[in-house]
Amino acid sequence: MAWFKRNTKGISTSTEEKKEAPDGVWNKCPNCKKPLHYSEQVENKYVCQYCNYHLRVGSKEYFEVLFDNNSFVELFGNLTSGDPLHFTDSKSYPERLAESYKKTGLKDALRAAHGQIEGQDLVIACMDFSFIGGSMGSVVGEKIARSIDYCIKHRIPFLMISKSGGARMMEAAFSLMQMAKTSAKLALLGQAKIPYISLLTDPTTGGVTASYAMLGDINIAEPGALIGFAGPRVIKETIKKDLPKGFQTSEFVLEHGFLDFIVDRREMKAKLASFIRMMHH
Template sequence: MSWFKRKDKGIQTPTAAKKEAPDGLWYKTPSGKIIHTRELKNNAYVSPEDGYHTRIGSKEYFEILFDNNTFTELDPEMESGDPLKFADSKPYPKRIKESQNKSGLKDAVRSAYGKMNGLDITIACMDFSFIGGSMGSVVGEKIARAIDHSIKHNIPFLMISKSGGARMMEAGLSLMQMAKTSAKLALLSEAKIPYISLLTDPTTGGVTASYAMLGDFNIAEPGALIGFAGPRVIRETIGKDLPKGFQSAEFVLEHGFLDFIVDRRNLKSRLTTLLKMLK
């Protein structure tokens, strides 16, 4: 009755010869959807099944927005000093170097200019992977210089925010960037040059309290967390439960603080249409 049992064990692969799937080949969304990273990239880093917008940085946004991923970066070598000699559990310069080595970035924002569907534009984009996208002196200075570039060349300015807020290691110097960037945006407004602010997940703290909410058009990605203090802090402060969806982009839009929400897959075309209308 040999047909009821297997006489040989078939192909046997030694454990040492077995190959594991490379790390990062698949991506799992919070809802449990699995997607190949190549497909995710081709879909503007949005899960096609549930529309979940994964967190991306300046590299990916520049790929999506600039024609043929061609752009000229502004102030690419600018990096933070240590004027306050801040030392907590780790010296600030050491923390900066570790973040640079880990992220491949000089600081938490990159700025560049190029063409978007043939239109000239300056873009500054924050990177959450660098100390939580915190706003320090370099972030404020690079944004200010990017605005200066838009004013000098009379081209629109797009700010893509993604931040945990001010950088505590720079204390008051970090908070000064709120005033500096706001003053520069006032000059941009006087020159009648369009400023579009895109708020992505998360946009909080001093960034929300300054340039992120000062756009001629404030727009956001679906589901982005937008606020000043975090929900837990607010809940503990007021002693009440918060409404469902509190601080989500949809909640903020409903209460009049956003102009519209845009799917990242349509971002480039929507921005182009908006800027052509303003022209």
């Protein structure tokens, strides 16, 4: 009956002393479902080591991947949204903003910073999907506009990293105005002959796609990113037809001429540095 006896000789830790793994140390790849350790994700630039799926990350991670030694100066970091329309559905807009501040530690859905990439100055404006779905409101548009002015003044190339569900409905027309505002500022950047690189990541949709995301001197995307104006489900319901396989993925968009390159995140820094050297000099 030895099978049913518990052997405790090899157990040296009491139950009270055992600890669970901290939250965030492990997570699961959304594509292949295999477990990923956080340190391995960081080392692999937040790309799944098993299936090469590009995990969704925000400005903190992109700055870490791209800026030399993760060294940068954040620009216009204190801008926050007002409540011009006094929008309310189940919650007021200020309540939603307060929840997002607490949840993400961010002031809005975009951070801008000046640093160096392989020794070359670069301003990066990066969207954060975790803040109200990366929606484009007045603060997002204003930060992009001020970043472009900064680039023109100091003659520094500009990189825009888009990740957005589209315009922010709580700001209505104020949000939609940012499409024209940022596009006009990019025209001034072009007149000043300063390079603009647009990086589209998963997902890039709505008014962001219809404005600054598609206006780069070079438009690049990460593998497998969803890129489009309306989502696939909305389009399918509208036209009442099945959509082509891989519709609105970055590979599909590249094939149809809306992108210049698809670049793996692990090669992104070297590729961007090469583009900047080629265009800026």
